[in-house]
Amino acid sequence: MLIKKISDITENEVTDKSLYLSRRDFIKRTTLTSAALAAGFSFIPNAYGGLNIVKKTNMAIGEKVTKEKAAKSYNNFYEFTTDKEDVKKLMENFPTDPWEIEITGLVNKPLKFSIDEVKRFAGTEERIYRLRCVEGWSMVIPWNGFSLSELIKKCEPLSTAKYIQFVTKLNKKHMPGVRSNVLDWPYIEGLRMDEAMNPLAMLVFGMYGDELPNQNGAPVRVILPWKYGFKSIKSIVRIVFTDEQPATSWNIAAPDEYGFYANVNPKVDHPRWSQARERRIGRFGKIDTLPFNGYAEQVANLYKGMDLRRFF
Numbered sequence: 001m002l003i004k005k006i007s008d009i010t011e012n013e014v015t016d017k018s019l020y021l022s023r024r025d026f027i028k029r030t031t032l033t034s035a036a037l038a039a040g041f042s043f044i045p046n047a048y049g050g051l052n053i054v055k056k057t058n059m060a061i062g063e064k065v066t067k068e069k070a071a072k073s074y075n076n077f078y079e080f081t082t083d084k085e086d087v088k089k090l091m092e093n094f095p096t097d098p099w100e101i102e103i104t105g106l107v108n109k110p111l112k113f114s115i116d117e118v119k120r121f122a123g124t125e126e127r128i129y130r131l132r133c134v135e136g137w138s139m140v141i142p143w144n145g146f147s148l149s150e151l152i153k154k155c156e157p158l159s160t161a162k163y164i165q166f167v168t169k170l171n172k173k174h175m176p177g178v179r180s181n182v183l184d185w186p187y188i189e190g191l192r193m194d195e196a197m198n199p200l201a202m203l204v205f206g207m208y209g210d211e212l213p214n215q216n217g218a219p220v221r222v223i224l225p226w227k228y229g230f231k232s233i234k235s236i237v238r239i240v241f242t243d244e245q246p247a248t249s250w251n252i253a254a255p256d257e258y259g260f261y262a263n264v265n266p267k268v269d270h271p272r273w274s275q276a277r278e279r280r281i282g283r284f285g286k287i288d289t290l291p292f293n294g295y296a297e298q299v300a301n302l303y304k305g306m307d308l309r310r311f312f
């Protein structure tokens with residue numbers, strides 16, 4: 001068997017089911033064996049960090065992963081505060097257990113799942129993705145979870161379901177930020193169904209091999225690496241399948257500044273600042289922003305024939 005380094009694993013393999021299965025078995029066995037040897041145990045419940053990772057994909061090849069500490073202490077979570085460095089502390093007592101995700105709207109069976117049930121829908125992967133905030137900074141983060149499509153398939157959406165809406169928990173007692181009217185609460189986001197089904201779209205419950213910290217959206221969020229960070233909604237409690245384009249918090253707040261699509265696009269500036277370059281957290285200077293944040297090959301076809309200036 002040919003053993004590839006993580007850096008050799010290409011994006012194509014996100015969709016390659018046969019490779020996925022063999023790699024999954026392979027990684028499971030090797031991590032167990034080497035970990036077992038190192039620890040001197042015959043039984044290792046979790047092979048890596050707190051999560052059992054069965055597949056690794058690097059979608060930011062050649063780039064340094066952002067320091068874990070930085071990724072976990074510089075956060076946008078407006079329900080708590082607009083100060084990125086204060087989110088973590090303000091969320092210390094945010095209750096995330098028990099937690100249910102409710103699926104409603106245009107589905108065969110409206111369902112409720114606990115987080116533990118959701119985690120068993122597919123093998124937990126690690127995917128290194130760039131995350132580009134609309135404010136002009138970015139990080140490279142190893143996320144843990146699996147394709148959002150795995151959850152969608154479980155819900156059997158009707159053929160009339162053309163969009164999917166996500167809703168963040170609203171907990172007034174624990175969320176001091178919702179006293180401000182900077183956004184409409186709860187925080188809501190949405191995707192077109194084909195965007196949500198794209199293999200890059202990820203349902204995330206961990207990062208750096210461990211459970212998602214509160215400040216990064218515990219217990220479950222989505223990560224959409226080709227879109228500006230505000231689309232990657234945190235701490236989700238409800239998913240609604242609809243036949244109409246759903247409203248989104250940032251679009252309601254400032255429709256001229258934040259569109260529904262929010263695909264990373266260096267050629268379309270935000271009305272108040274350029275989007276051509278970005279500041280990678282932990283690096284000096286700025287780097288060029290890439291169309292679709294570098295994931296054009298995987299997602300550009302979703303927007304064929306669309307005027308990306310109009311549908312920003």
Ligand SMILES: Nc1nc2c(c(=O)[nH]1)N[C@H]1C(S)=C(S)[C@@H](COP(=O)(O)O)O[C@H]1N2
Pocket residue numbers: 071074075076077078079131132133134168187215216217228229230231232233234235
């Ligand atoms: N519910 C909710 N989700 C949210 C936000 C928020 O304020 N509330 N901020 C978004 C923005 S602007 C960004 S850049 C990312 C930041 O994710 P991170 O803190 O894990 O890096 O989360 C997004 N998801």
Ligand SMILES: [Mo]
Pocket residue numbers: 076132133134135228229230
């Ligand atoms: Mo952001």
